[in-house]
Amino acid sequence: MxxxxxxxxxxxxxxxxxxxxxxxxxxxxxxxxxxxxxxxxxxxxxxxxxxxxxxxxxxxxxxxxxxxxxxxxxxxxxxxxxxxxxxxxxxxxxxxxxxxxxxxxxxxxxxxxxxxxxxxxxxxxxKPLWRHVADSYDRAPKLPLPEIQIFGGGAHAGGRVDIQDFMIMVPGAASFDEVMEITNEVYFAAGDIMAQRGKLAGVADEGGWWPQFDSNEEALETLVAAIEKAGEKPGDRVVISLDIAASEFGTDGKYRLSLEDRDLDSAGMVDMLGRWIDSYPIASIEDPLGEDDPKGMAEFTRRFGGRVQIIGDDYLVTNADLVREAATQGACNAALIKVNQAGTVSESIACFDAAVKQGWGAIVSARSGETEDVSISHLSTGLGCGQLKVGSFTRSERMVKWNECLRIQRDLGKDSFVQGAPLAQTWWGKQES
Incomplete structure (x- = not known):
């Protein structure tokens, strides 16, 4: 039946x-x-x-x-x-x-x-969806480590800053609920700082603060200040994650930073991001180079893949074949999993499996145009993928997914939270081990 x-x-x-x-x-x-x-x-x-x-x-x-x-x-x-x-x-x-x-x-x-x-x-x-996924695909369910936007930029904020997402992760939290508490403190601390500086201008597509910065790096400086204002030591329990979305402002290895009125080649982009990695507690970077810049992505991975998680989004488009191709090129060490990017559940799980087979990380992700659908909260948990990217800490289409994870935590138990395990290959994971 x-x-x-x-x-x-x-x-x-x-x-x-x-x-x-x-x-x-x-x-x-x-x-x-x-x-x-x-x-x-x-x-x-x-x-x-x-x-x-x-x-x-x-x-x-x-x-x-x-x-x-x-x-x-x-x-x-x-x-x-x-x-x-x-x-x-x-x-x-x-x-x-x-x-x-x-x-x-x-x-x-x-x-x-x-x-x-x-x-x-x-x-x-x-069965709840997460349990059905775990049983159907023979996985060990785990509550994921969230990746949460504090400032929105790029295509999510009218191009106000070039970088698309300035996010935090809380790998030092003991439970999913504690991640939410710490994120609440950081998010509103960031809003307070922007208000004090006369730069508060509402929220972007995914609920993060709308950026009013004079440079891309000012967002990083402000994010560090927000972490500190929230009573946290940057790089201790809380780390930074970036989605560069370089394909949005780069073509054929040439990158236009409109906010700063300057152009960079592929090597220049790698060097700039490298300086950020040296200066800020960044543990994860998504699409640091454009999808049409495989040499740049491989060079970035060669130089920094042992220090940060390097995620392919536009670069891999939830495609198992592209994951395998990138692995042979030495590009990326993690894959973003967007079901609508692939088109079907089966293709998405095939991409997830291809990433895991390479020893990569995997992050189930929402999109900027979202709804009350909570499927990805269950998929990330049921697959035991370890990470979930939904957007920010406001707007109901985002919070419904975080709240669903809290309901799953109630059923699965706080001990099911992966904590910092997905970032084992980063500088943060190495210092914690």
């Missing part, structure tokens, strides 16, 4: 006020699952493509074409398949689209459907 009986899509709205897709899947025994597709602002050129209506209505962001595809193609292709066989369901989805980047049916339609099937299977099994 676990066959897929029906699939229905409907239009809902994301955190930026744009249309998106919710899919509900019902199995033959009445078990149901529901999931919503997120959307990214900073997007890799090789990730799954959302299908939008174009035209003038809703600024071209409508999703009726994608909804029509669910009714005409997705539902007939999946109806009758075993909802417990995620691999077969996702393979049928991929066959139904038959395009490299899911542009025919739309990555938005496919990811909402794939996740909804996973939820329906968990409902059929009578």
């Amino acid at each position: 676990s066959e897929i009986a029906s699939i229905h899509g409907m239009r809902v709205w994301d955190s930026r006020g744009n249309p998106t897709i919710e899919v509900e899947v019902t199995l033959a025994d009445g078990s149901t699952g529901r999931a919503i597709a997120p959307a990214g602002a900073s997007r890799g050129t090789r990730e799954a493509v959302d299908l939008r209506d174009g035209g003038t209505a809703l600024r071209g962001m409508g999703v009726q074409k994608a909804l029509d595809g669910i009714a005409r193609h997705v539902a007939p292709a999946l109806r009758g398949l075993d909802g417990l066989d995620q691999g077969a369901v996702d393979a049928a989805l991929i066959d139904a689209d038959a395009s490299a980047l899911k542009e025919n049916l739309g990555g938005n339609a496919m990811v909402a459907t794939s996740l909804a099937v996973l939820h329906a299977a968990a409902d059929h099994a009578g």
